[in-house]
Amino acid sequence: MNRTTVALLAALEALIAVAVGLGIVLVPLTILWAVQFDLGIDWAVFFKAAADVWLLGHGVDLTITLPATTAAALGLPGASVPFPMTIALLGFALLALLFGVRTGLRAAQTPYWRIGIVSAVVVYGLLGTVIALSARSALVAFPLWQGVLLPTFVFALGVAVGVCAGIARHARGDTDAAARGIRARFAALAPATRDGILAALRGGTAATALLLAAAAVLTALLVVVNFGTIIGLYEGLHAGALGGSVLTLGELALLPNLVVWAASWLIGPGFALGTGSSVGPMGTQLGPIPSLPLFGVLPQGELLFGFIGLVVPLICGYLAGVLVRSRVAAVPGSARTAGWSAATALGIGAVAGIQLGLLAWWSAGAFGPGRLHEVGPNPWLVGVLAAIEVAVAAAIGLLSRARR
Template sequence: MNRITTALLAALEALIVVAIGVGIALVPLTILWGTHYGLGIDWFVFWRAAVDVWLLGNGVDLAVQLPVDVTTSLGLAGAEAPFSLTIALLGFAVLAVLLGVRTGRRAATTDYRLTAAGVAILSYGLLAALLTYSAGTVVVTPAPVQGVLLPTLVFALGVLIGASGSPRAAGTVLPGWAARPLADLLGRIPAEVRSQLVAALRAGAATVAGIMVVSGLAVFVSVLANFATVIGLYETLQADVMGGISLTIGQLAFIPNLVVWAASWFVGPGIALGTGSSVSPLGTSLAAVPGLPLFGALPHGTLEFGFLGLLVPVLIGFVVAVLVRQGLDKRANAPHGPVPMLVTGALTGVVAGILLGLLAWWSAGAMGPGRLADVGPNPLLVGVLTFVEVGIAAALGMLVGGRRARSTDKRAEEVSTKR
């Protein structure tokens, strides 16, 4: 393929990714428009609603000004004043990243890698701009700059991950004018320090991944254990078939948020579901919460052994550090001695704290007016406590991992000598 064909296909793929994201919300809303409203309402009302959901899922803030009759029927304190919706439905962002990875891998297999990746990201940004400026109404107004930048950055993250992960693209992700200065900068760092930094990045990312896996399992088990409560909340909403389907799709998009919230619970700070509320290993204290059936899976009351959840990040950080240390010792120019290992463990905690703090920040936000402006974990507390817990555990793991590696080598030498 020539450059023009590659660029056109990349633009088409960006269009498909946007269509999938918007279509997830638009299709059930369109069916609802035909079956429940009998085509009696302007379809663009549902179009704008679907675009708003897609934008919210990519982290875009929505400014809301509800009509007087709606605020009266809701009875929520503060609903009559303008408020913001800032909590992202992370399922849409995760989908955009995954589809972006696919786009990046395809771009890396072409002869014009940078052209394909650049055109895909640029096309996605143009489409995001068109959608943002088509979605504004008197009731709901998306932040225009965020609407253009945030969805594009989410998709670009996936494209870069996909392009850099392709074997054919190894060493060619960045253009020459950017790759050479970066290589020169890395070359000035001593080899042992580079090994420490790489080990800390790998261990920190692996620790956060492990915490997220355990958190996902915990959410799954909690939903199963409280399934009757979840179904009961569904019944109290008295939604029809299409309303129930739309609600279910919205909750599926919210599951990544719950997984991050579970990770924050394991770390210690837990989450808030409104100002003054708390869900943490020490207990649950809630007032009125948003009427999402999935919230029925949240822990209730005081958990006698809830404090044991704090061991999850500690144990994962320790095990990951042991494994990383054993692999680190096999490399040339590997750092040795307790002090470098303690520093590497501390850096692991820094990486894990930054990553989990960013995830906590991305998963939190405002879900409504008044006290619902504070929903989700506190990212600063999550980041700091993750740094402390994982940092200490990783430092110990780095030290113990070296001892285990040496004892394994001695046993191997003894066996070979006997033979």
């Protein structure tokens, strides 16, 4: 393919990514506009609402000002004054990341991958800017720079991951000058240092992936076990089939947040659903929370055996250590010491702690007025405890072979 074709295909993929992300919200709202409201309201209201949700999903901080009648009807403390909505619906961010990875992988298969990624990121950024400019209203405000930069950053992050994976997969590093230079600098490091860095990155990422997988399984089990409660909450809302469908889409967008919160629960700190509340392995203390049926999965009261969940991060750290033991064995005997293994374990813990701390930070935020301005885990606690737990377990996994 020539440069023009690569640029056009990358731009098309960016367009599709934006269309799918926005359409997931806009299509149900348009159906609601036609069926429930008989086209009696300006469609622009629903478009702005979809655009606001799309921006929120990419991490844009919204400030919502409700009409006095709506605020009075809700009866929530603090609803009568402008309040922040800063919790990112990670389902949209995950979708943008996956589209970005796909675009990056395709671009990496061509000699003109730089043109492809620039075209895709620029088009996504321009479309995001158009959406941000059209989303502002008297009810919803946000920093314009966030609306322009954050969606672009999320997509660009996925593109970067895809390009790096694609270059490594197709061994294009031998012909690309930039990749060749990076490899040369990395190869110049001492073998023990180089292998330690690679082991820390791979082991830490593996520990994070394993812990998130365990959290996803736990979330799925909670949904199955509490399915009756969830259905009862749906029925109590009297949203109807169409309203229930829109609500379900919103909950699916929030589901990745819930998985990260479950990981925080397994690590130990748990998470909050409002100021003064806590959901952790030792028990649950909640005040009034939003009437989302998905919150029916939350455990109630004290948990006699909740501490068992704390074993999961240790298992993940141990498996991560076992996974990278071959790199320890490959290090020359003079450098392969218990201290080197301990340093590698600390690196694994640091990588996992940083990754999980960032995910906890990204999944938390304000979810409404009043006490709901504090929802989600504490990223510092999650990151520090995850680093300690994973590092200790990884050290055991790394050293177990050496003692045989």
